Amino acid sequence: MNKTLRYGIVLAAIITGINLFFSTISYIIILNISQNAFTELFFIVLAAILSASLTTYFIVAASPIFKEYLTTFRRILRLESLSHPLMVRLSHEAPGTYHHTLTVANIAARASKAIGVDSLLTRVGAYYHDIGKIMDPDFYVENQAPNKNNHDDLLPQESAKIIIEHVQKGIELAKENHIPAEIINFIQQHHGTSTVNYFYEKSKQSTESTKKADFKYSGPKPQSTEIGIVMLADILEATVRSHPNPTVQEIRETVNTIIEQKINEGQLDNCNLTAKQFVKLRRSFIESLNAIFHQRIQYPKKTAKN
Ligand SMILES: [Fe+2]
Numbered sequence: 001m002n003k004t005l006r007y008g009i010v011l012a013a014i015i016t017g018i019n020l021f022f023s024t025i026s027y028i029i030i031l032n033i034s035q036n037a038f039t040e041l042f043f044i045v046l047a048a049i050l051s052a053s054l055t056t057y058f059i060v061a062a063s064p065i066f067k068e069y070l071t072t073f074r075r076i077l078r079l080e081s082l083s084h085p086l087m088v089r090l091s092h093e094a095p096g097t098y099h100h101t102l103t104v105a106n107i108a109a110r111a112s113k114a115i116g117v118d119s120l121l122t123r124v125g126a127y128y129h130d131i132g133k134i135m136d137p138d139f140y141v142e143n144q145a146p147n148k149n150n151h152d153d154l155l156p157q158e159s160a161k162i163i164i165e166h167v168q169k170g171i172e173l174a175k176e177n178h179i180p181a182e183i184i185n186f187i188q189q190h191h192g193t194s195t196v197n198y199f200y201e202k203s204k205q206s207t208e209s210t211k212k213a214d215f216k217y218s219g220p221k222p223q224s225t226e227i228g229i230v231m232l233a234d235i236l237e238a239t240v241r242s243h244p245n246p247t248v249q250e251i252r253e254t255v256n257t258i259i260e261q262k263i264n265e266g267q268l269d270n271c272n273l274t275a276k277q278f279v280k281l282r283r284s285f286i287e288s289l290n291a292i293f294h295q296r297i298q299y300p301k302k303t304a305k306n
Pocket residue numbers: 129130166190191
C-alpha cells in the first residue's frame with residue numbers, strides 16, 4: 001500500500017472518529033440530563049456544531065499535507081512510464097546500465113510486494129538509482145566492450161573515485177531535472193557506506209598505504225525499507241549476472257551470503273526489516289533471479305525428420 005493511500009485512510013478514520021465521538025457524547029448527555037424537547041434539541045445542535053467545526057478544522061489543517069503527498073504520488077506515477085528524458089538518455093548513452101536498471105527494478109518491486117511495502121516507489125527509485133552513470137558510462141563494467149577496460153591505465157584509487165562519483169553526479173542530474181526528493185534518496189543511499197571492494201583489494205596488493213576511506217561511498221545508509229530492497233537487488237543482480245551459468249544452488253547461496261553481509265555491515269540498520277520480512281525477501285529474490293538467470297534444460301534441436 002503506498003503512502004498516499006495510507007494517509008487517506010488515516011484521515012478518513014480520524015474524521016469518522018471525531019464524528020462518532022461527538023454523536024456518542026451528545027447521545028449520552030441527552031439520555032441523562034434532557035428534561036424536555038428544548039434541552040434535547042439544544043444538545044443535538046451543540047454536538048452537531050462542535051462535530052462539524054472540528055471536522056472542518058481538521059480537513060483544512062491536513063489538506064496541505066495530503067495535497068503534497070498526492071502531488072508527489074502523481075509525479076512518481078508519471079516517472080514509472082520510462083519516457084522521462086533522463087531515462088531515454090540512459091537507454092542511449094549507457095545501454096548496459098539501462099538494462100541493469102530495468103532488471104533491478106523488476107526484482108526489487110516484486111520483493112517490495114512480497115513484504116507489503118510501496119512497490120511503485122521501489123520500482124521508480126530503482127529506475128533512477130544509477131542515473132549518474134550517464135556521465136561516464138564506459139567506466140562501468142555493464143557498458144564495457146569485452147576486451148576494453150578503461151580502468152587498465154588508472155590507479156585503483158582513481159578508479160574507485162570515478163565509480164563512487166556516480167552517486168553525486170546522479171544527485172546533481174536528478175536535481176537539474178526536477179526529480180522528486182523521494183527518488184533522489186534512492187540515488188544517494190543505494191550504496192550506503194559500503195566499500196568498492198574490487199579496487200580496494202587491488203590497491204592493497206600494490207601498496208601498503210591503502211586507506212579504506214578512499215574506497216568507501218559517503219552514504220548515508222538506506223533510510224527506508226524500499227531503499228534497502230533496491231540496495232540488495234542491485235548487488236544481487238550484478239553478482240548473479242557475473243556468473244556464467246548460475247545454478248539454482250549458486251543463486252540461493254549468493255542471496256543468503258549477500259543479505260548476511262549487508263546485515264553484518266549494518267547497511268540495513270535503518271530499514272525497519274523484521275526477521276519474517278527477511279525470509280520473504282530471500283524467497284522473492286531467489287525466485288526472481290532464478291526466473292531471469294538460471295539456464296533451463298536445453299531441448300534437443302529439431303531435425304529434418306522431426
Ligand atoms: Fe550504483
